[in-house]
Amino acid sequence: MKTAITLLMLSSLAHSSFAETKPVNNLPGHYYLQGVREVGSELLLGKDGQFQWMMSYGAVDQYAQGTWLVDKGNVLLASTPAAENPSFRLFTEDEMRIRKPAKTGTWVAIVGVPRVGPTPGIEVKFESKTGKTLTAISDANGDAIVNMPDSEEWMRAGLRGAKSKSDWQWFAIPAERKKDRIAAFANSDENQTRPAAFEKLQLKIEEKGLRISDQEAMPRGLYTKQ
Structure with missing residues (x-):
């Protein structure tokens, strides 16, 4: 009985940590937003820690680029601020x-x-x-x-x-x-x-992709990797 309980606990722990372990190793790549009507959005996570993001709805196009990292089961995007004095x-x-x-x-x-x-x-x-x-x-x-x-x-x-x-x-x-x-x-x-659409954005790592979790104005669809 003890062995069965132990196995059940290990199985539960493995499932709960799935989003924080296995996907993290395979996160870099090209993602497309799914499940949101009349909205197109793409996210590119580079192996070098850089990202590019765009969203289009109606006549509005939004963009962002910068760096990304993983923290506690989330992908955190941080946009590169505009140069104070460009050339x-x-x-x-x-x-x-x-x-x-x-x-x-x-x-x-x-x-x-x-x-x-x-x-x-x-x-x-x-x-x-x-x-x-x-x-x-x-x-x-x-x-x-x-x-x-x-x-x-x-x-x-x-x-x-x-x-x-x-x-x-x-x-x-x-x-x-x-x-x-x-x-x-x-x-x-x-x-x-093209000013960044956001300064920071958090996406929760799920088994099938990434989901925006901290922006009220952003759609709740799932970014799936292609």
């Missing part, structure tokens, strides 16, 4: 899709990632040939706009994160951009262009 470069003429000059009396600096999207929250300092300067912060469309007399010539622009106290990253404005009063600057940090 920039001028768009090439091939990357410039806006050909129409800016309105007379305005200078426009567009900040974003080519073929990805705009970057809000970047402070731009506009400097004219006479030394006159004005600053603006890029909006949700990535546009920083100032009003400048048409008699002024745009010579250079300095960029940095709006919350940064770092030195300006300066760029001479090419002749064609001066003429059109509009220039575009590529941001090196895609995390600012």
